[in-house]
Every structure is written in structure tokens, then in C-alpha cells.
Amino acid sequence: MRKSKKVIMAMSGGVDSSVAAVLLKRERFDIVGVFMKFWSDGPKCVANRCCSPESEKRARLVAEKLDIPFYVFNFEKEFKNKVVDYFLKNYKLGLTPNPCVVCNKEIKFNLLFKKLKAEYIATGHYVRRKGDKLLKGKDKEKDQSYFLWKLNQKILKHTLFPVGDYTKTEVRKLAKRFKLPVLDIPESQEVCFIQTTINDFLAKHLKAKPGQITDTKGRVIGKHQGLWFYTIGQRKGIELPAGPFYVLDKDLKRNVLIVTKNEKDLFSKELTVKNINWISNVRFPLKVMAKIRYRHKPGSAVVNKNKVVFVKPQRALTPGQSAVFYKGQEVLGGGVISGV
Amino acid sequence: MKRIYFDYAATTPVDPRVDKVMRPFFDEKFGNTMSIHSFGQEAKIVLEKSRQTVANLIGAKPNEIVFTGSATESNNLALKGVAFANKDKGKHIIISQIEHPCIMEVAIWLEKQGFEITRLPVDKYGLVNSLDVKKAIRKHTILVSIIHGSNEIGTIQPIEEIGKVCKEKKVYFHTDAAQSFGKIPIDVNKMNIDLLTASSHKIYGPKGAACLFVRQGTKIEPILHGGGQESGLRSSTVNIGAIVGFSKACEICKKEMKKESQRLFKLRDKLIKNVLKIKESHLAGHAKKRLSNNANFWFSFIEGESLVIQLDLLGIAASTGSACSSMKLEPSHVLLAIGLKPQEAHGSLRISLGRWTTEKEIDYLIKVLPKVVKQLRKISPFKKHA
Numbered sequence: 001m002r003k004s005k006k007v008i009m010a011m012s013g014g015v016d017s018s019v020a021a022v023l024l025k026r027e028r029f030d031i032v033g034v035f036m037k038f039w040s041d042g043p044k045c046v047a048n049r050c051c052s053p054e055s056e057k058r059a060r061l062v063a064e065k066l067d068i069p070f071y072v073f074n075f076e077k078e079f080k081n082k083v084v085d086y087f088l089k090n091y092k093l094g095l096t097p098n099p100c101v102v103c104n105k106e107i108k109f110n111l112l113f114k115k116l117k118a119e120y121i122a123t124g125h126y127v128r129r130k131g132d133k134l135l136k137g138k139d140k141e142k143d144q145s146y147f148l149w150k151l152n153q154k155i156l157k158h159t160l161f162p163v164g165d166y167t168k169t170e171v172r173k174l175a176k177r178f179k180l181p182v183l184d185i186p187e188s189q190e191v192c193f194i195q196t197t198i199n200d201f202l203a204k205h206l207k208a209k210p211g212q213i214t215d216t217k218g219r220v221i222g223k224h225q226g227l228w229f230y231t232i233g234q235r236k237g238i239e240l241p242a243g244p245f246y247v248l249d250k251d252l253k254r255n256v257l258i259v260t261k262n263e264k265d266l267f268s269k270e271l272t273v274k275n276i277n278w279i280s281n282v283r284f285p286l287k288v289m290a291k292i293r294y295r296h297k298p299g300s301a302v303v304n305k306n307k308v309v310f311v312k313p314q315r316a317l318t319p320g321q322s323a324v325f326y327k328g329q330e331v332l333g334g335g336v337i338s339g340v
Numbered sequence: 341m342k343r344i345y346f347d348y349a350a351t352t353p354v355d356p357r358v359d360k361v362m363r364p365f366f367d368e369k370f371g372n373t374m375s376i377h378s379f380g381q382e383a384k385i386v387l388e389k390s391r392q393t394v395a396n397l398i399g400a401k402p403n404e405i406v407f408t409g410s411a412t413e414s415n416n417l418a419l420k421g422v423a424f425a426n427k428d429k430g431k432h433i434i435i436s437q438i439e440h441p442c443i444m445e446v447a448i449w450l451e452k453q454g455f456e457i458t459r460l461p462v463d464k465y466g467l468v469n470s471l472d473v474k475k476a477i478r479k480h481t482i483l484v485s486i487i488h489g490s491n492e493i494g495t496i497q498p499i500e501e502i503g504k505v506c507k508e509k510k511v512y513f514h515t516d517a518a519q520s521f522g523k524i525p526i527d528v529n530k531m532n533i534d535l536l537t538a539s540s541h542k543i544y545g546p547k548g549a550a551c552l553f554v555r556q557g558t559k560i561e562p563i564l565h566g567g568g569q570e571s572g573l574r575s576s577t578v579n580i581g582a583i584v585g586f587s588k589a590c591e592i593c594k595k596e597m598k599k600e601s602q603r604l605f606k607l608r609d610k611l612i613k614n615v616l617k618i619k620e621s622h623l624a625g626h627a628k629k630r631l632s633n634n635a636n637f638w639f640s641f642i643e644g645e646s647l648v649i650q651l652d653l654l655g656i657a658a659s660t661g662s663a664c665s666s667m668k669l670e671p672s673h674v675l676l677a678i679g680l681k682p683q684e685a686h687g688s689l690r691i692s693l694g695r696w697t698t699e700k701e702i703d704y705l706i707k708v709l710p711k712v713v714k715q716l717r718k719i720s721p722f723k724k725h726a
Contacts, residue, residue, distance in 0.1 A: 073645075113719065114720065115643070
């Protein structure tokens with residue numbers, strides 16, 4: 001008999017990674033289940049939703065049912081250093097980061113690969129890999145490719161995404177059919193290590209830095225407690241009379257928040273990116289569909305090295321967020337929005 | 341997959357001979373030792389016979405043995421019990437830096453209750469110097485507690501010397517002998533021990549039974565109050581089945597100790613000799629003054645946790661003092677105390693042998709370990725192996 005290939009299956013105890021494990025098992029991979037403990041604000045990992053003791057217990061039950069070895073890795077320190085500190089540093093710089101993008105690459109793939117020797121690492125992400133190409137997940141609603149643009153070829157060829165070929169509904173059905181001991185809890189789009197709101201978290205970890213709020217003409221119309229409490233395009237939470245106002249820009253040097261009443265001001269066509277990672281071979285100028293935040297509907301754009309120009313103006317280009325470039329289903333690459 | 345167990349220091353399987361004597365005590369002879377009727381009498385007699393057997397192994401009197409539920413409980417009883425019963429004399433207690441967590445944590449708790457703790461350092465082999473003990477004892481010192489055989493690095497302390505110092509200074513002396521009890525000869529009188537912790541599941545008895553030897557006349561308070569079992573020192577319905585097993589395990593150890601430890605010495609030394617052939621591998625602890633069943637290595641550039649997992653995937657069960665274990669993040673305090681850097685302590689691997697360890701198993705480990713170490717060094721996050 002041919003020796004089956006070893007896979008490290010990242011298990012969170014949730015539906016997606018549990019079903020992914022079953023799918024791999026059916027393909028006769030030699031699976032090692034791994035549960036990762038991350039850092040959580042507040043009591044020790046009690047409520048980091050994806051790594052609570054309750055999730056660990058469920059992941060362990062799934063591993064037992066599949067009869068695969070199961071280990072727990074405590075990545076609190078690394079997670080705090082690489083993900084949480086990055087998150088705070090970015091907010092302090094007036095940016096709006098995507099911590100999941102960093103976590104996926106630095107923790108879920110890079111770190112795991114240094115812990116155990118295996119051919120592959122598998123996760124429950126809704127994306128697909130075909131050869132050296134990273135594709136969107138079959139489920140358009142659930143597609144998580146936006147968070148995986150940092151994977152390079154060296155890592156990519158060692159990845160497996162078993163649920164990428166299924167829709168969430170299909171995955172839920174499979175979980176039922178396999179009688180997996182998982183709870184199908186409603187999903188949260190919030191940052192996993194924050195237990196309250198991002199603003200509460202930032203207020204706790206960053207010192208208040210009050211400044212002025214001005215309109216586009218530079219007239220002072222109010223006060224803010226720290227630029228990091230605001231995101232470009234934001235409407236809610238700007239407690240000024242005679243609104244609604246939208247956050248248009250942050251002047252970091254002067255610590256001034258610039259707001260506008262005219263939503264049209266938020267629309268623009270051009271941005272620059274940094275920390276670019278190209279997964280596919282590309283040539284410039286490159287026609288792409290570009291996505292500038294997780295829930296953004298991709299727009300046509302042309303990329304020239306680090307410059308991106310959309311065909312139509314897009315609302316609220318936000319520094320710190322990822323810009324991910326697609327061609328059809330394929331993820332060509334991405335970068336972090338640095339200038340707009 | 342065939343599995344090999346190299347973690348006897350964590351716990352041991354119950355010896356079939358122990359298993360056999362225990363069985364009737366769960367259904368036929370299930371009585372409560374406190375009951376007046378025949379069922380109770382039956383249990384009580386067996387309890388006292390068991391006490392005698394356990395006492396015999398360390399040269400104690402039967403009435404000096406208090407049965408408890410675990411070595412952790414015994415250690416808690418020893419420290420808290422002596423501390424609170426003698427607080428009028430003083431509030432100073434001496435322990436070492438390489439105690440088991442159940443001593444370390446009790447010490448921290450006692451500090452919060454107003455006691456003062458001295459934590460004696462050890463040398464690079466993990467040895468406490470009895471002169472340090474002597475120097476540390478003050479007028480208000482009430483207790484010295486030093487682990488006998490280290491659960492991590494196997495180092496055996498000069499208990500007799502320390503006992504002598506304590507006797508001269510008229511300070512109670514407790515030793516946590518959970519790892520050494522049943523493996524090396526212990527005589528509480530010759531060694532001047534006033535309190536000693538021993539456990540059943542480390543010597544092929546069941547879990548849930550342990551004891552604390554308390555020298556007659558020792559001032560000690562219970563930590564569990566209730567029905568007054570165990571001369572009032574440990575209220576709780578007596579776990580008679582487990583205690584019967586514990587005593588049988590002691591009986592077997594007494595009979596087989598000499599031969600068995602010689603056998604294990606030979607296997608263990610063969611293992612050490614061969615593992616140290618691996619590049620950048622090191623032995624933690626003392627070459628001679630160590631428990632016959634313990635080997636503790638550290639390997640540069642790799643994490644003990646990965647090593648343990650990789651071995652487990654090959655069916656070999658071992659243990660580590662590595663920092664990244666899922667429960668705690670700090671590296672083993674014992675390895676740090678003997679002078680290892682955190683990075684080095686990360687690379688630790690403890691192999692503990694036991695009654696069913698065979699030479700074939702040792703040979704298999706000797707064959708497999710160098711390959712696994714090499715594999716892991718290739719993917720190591722630390723400095724690449726030179």
C-alpha cells in the first residue's frame with residue numbers, strides 16, 4: 001500500500017474545519033488534528049471565540065470521532081506579537097488593518113509548518129487551490145480568499161482547502177450527515193480576540209489622543225478622542241449636530257479628523273499598495289477586478305506595479321485594508337492600501 | 341500501531357497483581373470503614389493491614405501513615421498542616437527551587453497568608469546543598485520541604501544529610517518522595533524525615549490513593565474537616581479499593597526493588613549513552629545521582645513539544661518540560677533552576693522507564709530519535725543547526 005500523505009488539519013471545533021477533516025479522511029490522508037490557542041483580551045482565552053475551552057473540547061470530540069491524533073498548540077505569545085500588536089500599531093498610525101490576513105500567513109501556516117513535519121496544512125477556509133493557483137471558494141457569499149492573498153507559492157503548494165468546493169449550506173448538511181459533534185453557531189465577522197467592540201478595545205490599549213474635527217474647508221466643528229476610533233467612510237458614531245457626516249480623511253500630523261456632509265467626496269479612483277504579494281505571474285499594466293474590503297463588490301481596475309486605478313470611482317478607499325486582485329475566480333495577488 | 345510507553349514518571353499502568361487484589365473491594369467488600377456492621381469491620385481490618393504494608397516500605401509505624409487521595413493532597417497537607425499548626429513558633433518555611441508545582445503553588449499561597457518562604461537554589465545537576473539548608477534555617481523556621489527524587493530530571497537529593505541538619509536545628513523536615521518511593525530504599529528514621537509524601541499511581545497502583553507519613557508527635561492541622569477519618573487528619577470516606585491496591589503495589593516494590601532498579605539502570609544508561617551521540621544533545625540532571633528510570637535530555641534548536649508530538653505519531657509516548665505546552669507558556673522551572681536558558685529548556689525531552697520497558701523498546705527509541713531530531717531541526721524556527 002502506498003504510504004498516505006501527512007496533513008496537519010487546523011481544527012477550531014467549528015463546522016467548516018470539522019467537515020474539512022472528514023473530507024480529508026475520506027481521501028485517506030494521514031491526518032493530524034491541531035487546535036491553536038490564540039491570545040484573547042481579558043480572561044485567559046475564555047472568549048476568543050475560535051479558541052475557547054469549549055471549542056477545544058468540540059475539536060477534540062471531532063478528532064476522536066475521526067480517530068485521528070489531536071494536539072493543542074498554545075500560540076498566545078506569537079499571536080499577541082504578530083497579530084494583536086500589528087493591529088494596535090496600525091490603528092495608532094490611523095490605519096484600518098485586517099488582522100486575519102496576518103494571522104493566516106504568520107500563524108496558521110508559517111508557524112504550524114515549523115512545529116510539525118507534514119506534506120500539507122489544511123484549513124476550513126472557503127477557497128480553492130488548483131495547482132499553483134489560488135481560487136475563490138465555490139460559495140460566493142462565504143469566499144474567504146480576501147484573507148489569504150499573502151500566501152506565497154512556497155506555502156501555497158503545501159495547502160489544502162477541503163471545503164472550498166462546497167457551499168456553506170452543503171457543509172452544514174455534511175456536518176449533519178456525518179453526525180459531527182459541532183455546534184452550528186451563528187458566525188461573527190468581528191475580530192476574534194476582541195470580546196467587546198473594537199472601540200472599547202482600542203480605548204483600553206491606546207491612550208486617548210483628543211483632537212479637532214474639521215470639515216473639508218478646515219473649519220473646526222467638533223472634537224474627537226483619538227483618530228483610531230474612526231474609519232474612512234464611517235457615518236455612525238460621529239456625534240455632531242446637523243449631520244449626518246462621513247469620515248473623509250485623517251490628518252495624522254495635526255491629529256485632525258476631516259469629515260464631510262457630501263458622501264460623493266468619499267469616492268475616488270486611485271490608490272497605491274505596499275507589501276505586495278503576487279501569487280500568479282503577472283505583467284503590467286494588469287487588468288483586474290479589485291476588492292478593497294471584505295464585503296466590497298470588486299471593481300474593474302488597472303494595476304501598474306504598486307498603482308491601482310479603478311475604472312469607476314469606489315467608495316471609501318481605506319489605508320491599512322487589503323486590496324486583493326482577481327481575474328475571474330483566480331486570486332492574482334494583493335497588497336495593503338498605503339495611499340489614496 | 342504498536343505503542344511504546346516511556347512516560348512512567350507521569351503515571352504507570354496498574355500491575356495485574358494489584359488489579360487482582362483490588363477487585364473484590366468494589367462490589368463484595370465495599371463497606372465503609374466507619375460502619376459498625378460486618379461490612380464496615382471487613383473494610384476497617386483491610387485498611388489497617390494496608391497501612392502496615394505501606395509503613396513497612398519506609399520503616400515507619402502504621403499509625404504514622406495518613407492515607408490521602410493524591411500526592412498533591414499529601415503535599416498540601418504537609419505544608420499547610422504544619423504551617424498552621426506551628427505558626428506560633430514561626431512563619432518561615434524553606435523549600436527548593438525545583439519542587440513539584442504542588443509545593444511551589446502551596447508556597448505562593450502560604451506567602452499570601454503571611455508566611456515567609458525561602459527557595460533554595462540548586463547546582464547544575466539539580467542538587468540542594470545541605471549547608472545551604474543549614475544557613476537558611478533561622479529561629480522562626482518551622483519546616484524544610486525538599487523533593488526527594490526530581491520528577492523532571494530525576495536528581496536524588498542528599499536527603500539524609502538534609503534530615504540531619506533539620507534534626508539538629510529542631511525543624512520539621514518534609515520530603516516529596518512521589519517519584520522515589522518504591523524505587524529506592526527509604527528509611528524515615530535513618531534519614532530523619534518527619535513527613536513524607538508517597539503516591540500509588542507512580543508505582544503500579546491505582547490513581548486516587550496516596551499517603552503522607554507523619555512522624556508521631558508532629559504538630560499538624562488537617563486541611564479537610566469532617567468525619568474524622570485517618571486520626572482526624574483526613575476526613576473523607578476511605579477509598580478502600582484504591583488503598584488495598586496501593587499497599588499491594590508497595591509490597592511488590594519492596595520485594596522487587598533491587599532487581600528492578602538494576603535492570604532499569606542498565607537500560608537507562610544504554611539509552612543515555614546512545615542518545616548523547618546525537619549532535620548537540622545534552623543530559624539534564626546528574627549522571628549517577630538520579631532515579632533509575634529517568635532520563636532527561638535537551639536538544640539544541642528544537643522544541644520539546646514538537647519532539648513529543650512527532651514521537652507520539654510514531655507510537656512513542658514521552659514528555660517534555662517545553663514552554664509551549666498547551667497548559668502553560670513558561671519553560672520548566674526545574675530546567676531553568678539548573679541553569680538552562682529558556683531556549684534550551686524548550687528543547688527538553690523526558691524519557692521515563694518502568695516495569696514493562698524492554699530492551700527492544702529502548703533499541704527502537706535509539707533508532708528513531710536521531711531521525712526525528714534531524715527532521716525537526718530542518719524545519720526549526722530557531723537558529724539553524726550548524
